[in-house]
Amino acid sequence: MANLYVKKLEGRSGRQLAYRLAYGCDLLEGLQGIVEEEDVRFGSINFLGSVLKARLGYFLVDEKRFITMEQDRLMEILSGMGNVSLKDGRPFIHAHLTLLDQEGRLHGGHLLPGTTVYAGEVFIEEIELPAPPERVYDPVTGLTLWE
């Protein structure tokens, strides 16, 4: 099935970590700080809550770079999903958000620094593996993916 996937990983459930994030902290820096502090090398992340403002990315395929969208107002986090894996030997967060504004409109994107927590409840499910994957630059997509 080499045509379906590039990398397969198999492990077992490890530590189940959960956090109430601090009001006013940067969401990505908070998640990043936590996985570094705990040395989580591989796992799945989900979170919900709300943000005071958001800065999100959308990847432009043709130019192989992210464009940035900013919303300077309170929004609910309808879904926060992501993972942690290694990049340059250190735990690295990859996460996407779906947000709701007061007018009932939805927004979303790739979580970037500049998103501020109003309230945040985070679950990190560590996966214990013999060899956690490392992110490296992939010239086909322009992204850093599991080698």
Added chain:
Amino acid sequence: MANLYVKKLEGRSGRQLAYRLAYGCDLLEGLQGIVEEEDVRFGSINFLGSVLKARLGYFLVDEKRFITMEQDRLMEILSGMGNVSLKDGRPFIHAHLTLLDQEGRLHGGHLLPGTTVYAGEVFIEEIELPAPPERVYDPVTGLTLWE
């Protein structure tokens, strides 16, 4: 890292519960009834399916209260995410939904009573901890958060 989080919890994977909800049941009452029946004290929840109608909340920061949005029609649950923790000593559900209507528009919010199940597939991952967190009123945000 006191500036990143207020509360840290660490446990291990417990019971993995899954349910097919009954057609016509109230989604929040269904989830709430299940975690009470099973005495799930802490864990993560995800679900998908569809609803016959929805009643969702958006938190108004300035007034520290929820406004309510109702949609009286069938919608797909694109994502249902949440958690269970204790409030007043009893299991308590906190969940957010993203929904899709027939015109392709998305809706979402904080799950409230009044959302009716068409079909629902629910996963509850219990987390076993020495001391599950208790929700208490937080004056900064106006929400009940893990103390």
Added chain:
Amino acid sequence: MANLYVKKLEGRSGRQLAYRLAYGCDLLEGLQGIVEEEDVRFGSINFLGSVLKARLGYFLVDEKRFITMEQDRLMEILSGMGNVSLKDGRPFIHAHLTLLDQEGRLHGGHLLPGTTVYAGEVFIEEIELPAPPERVYDPVTGLTLWE
């Protein structure tokens, strides 16, 4: 609580599988191929990444059939959620997607064949149970649900 749910399942955490999907593969065929290859009989799935194009379904209750929406452009996967269970004795994927286009608009639906992976990071949490549920046709909803 027969009025809240039709089926209850209880198991324990099994294999934790994760994959980097191949650029250009069909997302549903990729997920389906993986669970067949590994013989995952029950579990929860989450994924994120992006797609080159999408083909999604919305279930028409009155007619008890899916209508199809197609988007032929790159979109971020804001949330990919689903599960695996048995249908006709074989592992079967049920998944819903929320997507973001370049103009900042969100789309979503029931994952159908014809959705092409740009980048995909998938987590499959196997749940070990004595008797995994089997999907059978349910005349009330017109869906195949856990019996």
